[in-house]
Amino acid sequence: xxxxxxxxxxxxxxxxxxxxxxxxVDSQVTMMFWYRQQPGQSLTLIATANQGSEATYESGxxxxxxxxSRPNLxxxxxxxxxxxxxxxxxxxxxxxxxxxxxxxxxxxxxRLTVL
Amino acid sequence: SQQxxxxxxxxxxxEGENATMNCSYKTSINNLQWYxxxxxxxxxxxxxxxxxxxxxxxxxxxxxxxxxxxSSSLLITASRAADTASYFCAPSxxxxxxxxxxxxxxxxxxx
Numbered sequence: 001x002x003x004x005x006x007x008x009x010x011x012x013x014x015x016x017x018x019x020x021x022x023x024x025v026d027s028q029v030t031m032m033f034w035y036r037q038q039p040g041q042s043l044t045l046i047a048t049a050n051q052g053s054e055a056t057y058e059s060g061x062x063x064x065x066x067x068x069s070r071p072n073l074x075x076x077x078x079x080x081x082x083x084x085x086x087x088x089x090x091x092x093x094x095x096x097x098x099x100x101x102x103x104x105x106x107x108x109x110x111r112l113t114v115l
Numbered sequence: 116s117q118q119x120x121x122x123x124x125x126x127x128x129x130e131g132e133n134a135t136m137n138c139s140y141k142t143s144i145n146n147l148q149w150y151x152x153x154x155x156x157x158x159x160x161x162x163x164x165x166x167x168x169x170x171x172x173x174x175x176x177x178x179x180x181x182x183x184x185x186s187s188s189l190l191i192t193a194s195r196a197a198d199t200a201s202y203f204c205a206p207s208x209x210x211x212x213x214x215x216x217x218x219x220x221x222x223x224x225x226x
Contacts, residue, residue: 001160031212042203043158043216045116092157096212102146104214106157 002027002095006107013114018081021110023093028073031096033104034066038089046091049076083114117142118215119187119204127223134191136220138204147180147187148205148214158203161189194224 003026013019023032032049047055047068055068070076080087090109097103119138128134138147146165150158164171164180164187171178177190187206191198201221205214 004157033213042218045213045215048213090155094158101163102207102212103148103160103163104150104158104212105160108157109155111155 001097002029002105004093004095004105004107006093006110008110009108010111011113013083013112015084015114017083018079019083019112020077020079021091021093023076023078023107025074025095029095029097030073032070032076033094034068034076034078035092035094035106036089037092037109043092046078049078080112083112085114088112088114116213116215117144117206117208118217119147119206120217121202121204121220123220124218125221125223127225128194130194130196130224130226132194132224134194134198134222134224136189136202136222138187138189138206138217140185140187140204140206142185142208144182144206144208146207147178148207149176149178149187149189150203150205150216152201152203152219154200161202191222194222196224196226198222199224 005024007022034046035043046061047057049070067079092109093107094104119140122137148163149161152158175192180187201219203216203219
C-alpha cells in the first residue's frame, strides 16, 4: 500500500484567505483524487488530479475555487481559495494502489477551520 | 461511479459480539470495497470483493456479495472497542477508479 503524507494536518484560517494543502506519496501512483468531508457528512469527490494537465472536477466544484496541481506522479496540491466558514472541512488526498487493483489509499486528511 | 447505501446508519454493540452492516447499490459493478474511518481520520481500505466472488475473508472480517440482489454485507466477528468507527461501502463499476461514498454505518463497540 502507498504511504501518503498530507500537510498541514490542521489549520485555522481567516475568511477570505487561501490555503494550499500538499499531498506527497512514497511511490508513483496512477490516479490521485481530492475529497472533502464536511462536518458530520460523508466524503465528496472534488476532483481527479491529472499529472501534467488540468484536473477533472466533479459537478459543483470549479477550478477557481479549488485549483489543483500535480507536477509528477508522487505529488499534488489542492488550494482552497477565498475561504468562507462553509469551507470548514476535512480535505483528503487519495491514491490508487501501485497494482491498480481498484482500491484507494487515503492520507490522514487536513482539517481546516475557517473563522 | 455510483454510491452505495449502508444500513443501518448506526449500530451499537458490546465487545465480543458480532457486527453486521449491509450495503445496497443500483447498477452492475466490477467490484465492491469496504472502508473504515476512525473519527476525523483518513479512510482505511478493508477489503475488496470482485463481482464474480460471493464471499471473502480477512482476519475477523467476512464480506459477502449478492449481485442478483445488488447487495453486500460486512461482518465483524468478536468485535473490539478499537473497531468503533464509521464503515463505508464503495461499489465500483468502471475503470476510472473514482469512488463515491454514502453516509456509512457508525459502529460503536462498548467495552
